[in-house]
Amino acid sequence: MAKRVLVSGGAGYIGSHVTVELIAAGYDVVVADNMSNCDMTCFEGVKKITGRDDIPFELTDCCDAAAVDRLFTDYQIDAVIHFAAYKAVGESVAEPIMYYRNNLVSFLNILESAKNHGGCNVLFSSSATVYGEAEDLPVTEQTPRLPATSPYGNTKQICEDILRDVVKATAINDGTDGRGPVKGIALRYFNPIGAHPSALIGELPRGVPNNLVPFITQTAIGKRECLNIFGNDYPTEDGTCLRDYIDIVDLAKAHVAAVSRMIDGKMKEGYEIFNIGTGRPVSVYELVTTFEKVNGVKLAYRFAPRRPGDVVAIWADTSLANEELGWKATRSVEDTLASAWAWEKHLAEK
Ligand code: WQD
Numbered sequence: 001m002a003k004r005v006l007v008s009g010g011a012g013y014i015g016s017h018v019t020v021e022l023i024a025a026g027y028d029v030v031v032a033d034n035m036s037n038c039d040m041t042c043f044e045g046v047k048k049i050t051g052r053d054d055i056p057f058e059l060t061d062c063c064d065a066a067a068v069d070r071l072f073t074d075y076q077i078d079a080v081i082h083f084a085a086y087k088a089v090g091e092s093v094a095e096p097i098m099y100y101r102n103n104l105v106s107f108l109n110i111l112e113s114a115k116n117h118g119g120c121n122v123l124f125s126s127s128a129t130v131y132g133e134a135e136d137l138p139v140t141e142q143t144p145r146l147p148a149t150s151p152y153g154n155t156k157q158i159c160e161d162i163l164r165d166v167v168k169a170t171a172i173n174d175g176t177d178g179r180g181p182v183k184g185i186a187l188r189y190f191n192p193i194g195a196h197p198s199a200l201i202g203e204l205p206r207g208v209p210n211n212l213v214p215f216i217t218q219t220a221i222g223k224r225e226c227l228n229i230f231g232n233d234y235p236t237e238d239g240t241c242l243r244d245y246i247d248i249v250d251l252a253k254a255h256v257a258a259v260s261r262m263i264d265g266k267m268k269e270g271y272e273i274f275n276i277g278t279g280r281p282v283s284v285y286e287l288v289t290t291f292e293k294v295n296g297v298k299l300a301y302r303f304a305p306r307r308p309g310d311v312v313a314i315w316a317d318t319s320l321a322n323e324e325l326g327w328k329a330t331r332s333v334e335d336t337l338a339s340a341w342a343w344e345k346h347l348a349e350k
Contacts, residue, residue, distance in 0.1 A: 003263050004028040004076060008062050008110060009083030011035060013203045014125065014189075016042035017196060017252040018081060023050045025256045030075050032068075033084065034061040038204060045200035062106030065113075072117040079121040079259045082110050085155065088210055089129075089309065092152035103155035104162075111166050111182060119173060119180020121262035123255060124163050126186040128244070128277070128314055129153040137281075138244075138317040141188070141273045149309050160186045160273070167271040183270050185258045190244035190277030190316050192251050194336035195343035202248075202343030213245075213337075216288060217344035220297045227299060229284050231306035236313060240284035244277035244315035247331035247339075251276055257325040268324070277316030278329040287333070294334045295341045 005022050009015045010031030022029050023046075031043065047053055056075070060067045062084045071077070085103045086092065092099040107124070114120035130153065131139045132146030148154035163184040173179040193213040195202030208224075209215045219227045232239035254276045261267055282290075292299050322328050 002026055002028045003078040004030060005259055006030045006032060006071060006075065006077045006080045007083065008032045008080065008106070009085065011040065011043045011057075012038045012083060013042070014192060014248065014251065015081075015083045016046050016201045017248045018255045019046050019055070020049050020196065020201070021249070021252040021256045022259070023052060023055070025260070027259070030056045030058060030071065030077070032058040032060040032062065032071060034059065037086070037206060041204060042201045045196070045198075048200050049196065049198050062109055063102060065109045068109040069113045069116075072113040077117070077120060078263055079123065080110055080114060081123045081125070081255055081259065082107060083125050085125070087152065089150045089152045090210060092150050096151040099151045099155055104158060107159045107162060111162065114182050115166065115170050115173065115179055118175060118178055119170065119182055121259070122163060122182055122184045123258055123262070124159055124184065124186045126160055126188045126273075127153070127156045128188050128190045128275070128316065130157050130160065130188060131314060133311040134314060137313060138279060138315045139275065140317040141275055141320055164271045171270055181270070183262055183267060184272070185262060185267075186273045187254060187258060187276045188273065189251060190246050190275070190314070192248050193245045193340060194248045194331070195339045196249060197339055199339070199342040199346040202340070202346075212284060212287065213340050216291055216299065217340050219301070220291070220295070220299055220341065221344050221348055225300065227288065227301040228304035229288065229301055230304055230310060232285070232303040234306075234312045236283055238283050238285045241310055242281040242283050242313035242315065244280065245282055245287065245333060245336070246277050246329055247336040250329040250331050254321065254325060254327045257327040261325060274321040274325060275316040275318055276321060277318055279316055279318045281313060281315040282333060287337070290333060291337045291341070294337050297341070
């Protein structure tokens with residue numbers, strides 16, 4: 001029988017792409033989402049891409065412990081991928097209580113049910129934000145985490161630590177009273193961008209986008225007047241920040257590799273961490289001009305002051321993921337930016 005993966009936050013940007021790749025790899029998926037930051041567009045897109053009209057969808061708020069537990073009672077779950085979280089850095093600074101409550105409580109509920117239903121494999125969606133302004137680049141998984149500069153970033157660090165501690169504490173569980181061991185992987189994403197090649201699923205930011213690529217595509221389509229490039233006086237070649245932009249489908253495939261590693265019993269430790277990026281730094285200016293070139297559009301942009309809280313440069317050493325997960329980013333930044341533009345145009349036609 002196919003193994004089943006619970007994807008919390010599965011109707012969102014990353015969750016929908018991961019659901020597609022899990023199904024393509026032969027897994028059964030249960031999507032749970034409270035729809036607080038998305039609509040059904042991506043879930044409908046997932047059904048079209050996979051040709052599967054029968055993917056179970058549960059309208060669940062993961063902060064509701066009883067509702068989470070019901071999922072584990074109703075379905076035999078072999079692994080959980082936990083995406084259900086708030087993710088806007090600036091908003092987290094303004095609303096720390098909301099962020100800590102939502103991001104921590106939902107994860108605690110997942111872990112508690114995972115433990116009490118015979119144990120489970122748990123994949124946590126972490127972020128390169130845990131490295132802060134790293135001194136040595138590229139960063140490896142051993143690079144020390146720096147104190148978080150936002151409550152959002154802090155929730156990522158705290159959830160990593162919670163997972164580590166729960167793995168350690170539950171390793172002794174032998175099934176008595178239904179309690180089993182929790183195994184965990186944290187994937188530290190760099191900057192996920194782009195959309196599925198079908199243009200049926202992609203990023204759907206609410207309001208003014210915070211992230212670069214949705215701002216670029218919305219400017220190109222005419223929803224925004226002008227892109228502000230935050231800072232051109234950084235100590236980099238062209239003066240703009242460097243990031244590691246990882247294609248969303250490549251990123252989704254890393255989740256399948258990590259889930260298979262857990263389910264197939266290939267982990268070397270009960271808790272493991274992997275960087276998920278391309279290993280290649282790209283400047284903001286380079287990304288903007290590549291977008292223009294690949295898509296044949298002229299983008300209105302101007303150089304603006306630095307955005308508070310931005311690090312100058314961060315990119316991944318991905319050797320560990322390459323070797324241990326047998327995974328590597330394959331899609332070029334050109335193809336990814338073409339997919340982001342195709343998605344924006346698809347939205348405009350709707
Ligand atoms: C990238 C670069 C900006 C917008 C954040 C989170 C991270 C992850 C992804 C969440 C920076 C510049 C941006 C714009 C610009 N989490 N920029 N004009 O800040 O690297 O990472 O998002 O979901 O945890 O920290 O991503 O896309 O916001 O910015 O010039 O309008 O683009 O200054 O250099 P970031 P980003």
